[in-house]
Amino acid sequence: MIGGDDYIETVKKYFAFLAAEFNMTNITEKVRGNIFYDVKYTDKSKIISISYENVENYLQAIVFKLRNGDMPNYDDKTSTLHLNALTKIAFSKATKEAIELNNKFFNSFKPNDDFERKLLKSAKDLRLSMQMIDNL
Numbered sequence: 796m797i798g799g800d801d802y803i804e805t806v807k808k809y810f811a812f813l814a815a816e817f818n819m820t821n822i823t824e825k826v827r828g829n830i831f832y833d834v835k836y837t838d839k840s841k842i843i844s845i846s847y848e849n850v851e852n853y854l855q856a857i858v859f860k861l862r863n864g865d866m867p868n869y870d871d872k873t874s875t876l877h878l879n880a881l882t883k884i885a886f887s888k889a890t891k892e893a894i895e896l897n898n899k900f901f902n903s904f905k906p907n908d909d910f911e912r913k914l915l916k917s918a919k920d921l922r923l924s925m926q927m928i929d930n931l
Contacts, residue, residue, distance in 0.1 A: 796849050797832075798829065799832050803826070803832065803834055805914055807822070807834065808904075810843075810918050810921070813921075816925075818838060819841075821837040822835070822836055823835045823837070830848065831849065833845070834846075840860065842861065843856065843858050843921070844859065845914075854913055854917060855877070856878035857877055858878075859876075876928075878921055881924040881928070882920040882924060884927075893926065897923045900922065
């Protein structure tokens with residue numbers, strides 16, 4: 796099990812590109828004991844939630860496209876975009892060069908364990924997806 800502070804620190808490290816490249820500088824953190832952690836990156840048109848349920852070992856990244864500044868319904872598949880679905884679309888549309896450049900961006904990251912490897916994979920997938928998210 797990972798602690799809340801460690802989770803938040805690792806997410807902020809692996810997903811720093813959201814602030815640096817996509818100007819998602821409004822960052823909120825939520826820790827509910829040792830059970831649930833969430834880091835949200837927000838801009839005027841979307842919220843990206845990277846959450847983890849510690850007991851279930853369940854990591855989830857979701858992009859919520861805001862409607863008139865409001866969060867969409869969780870079940871709205873046009874505005875609530877789960878990373879696994881986004882990744883399928885991104886990899887089908889991305890060029891080989893874009894994928895290679897994305898992988899190169901993350902070469903300096905050295906995950907310490909399986910959990911960090913899972914977070915790093917999510918960060919890589921999200922960064923590639925973010926390059927085309929406005930066209931989805």
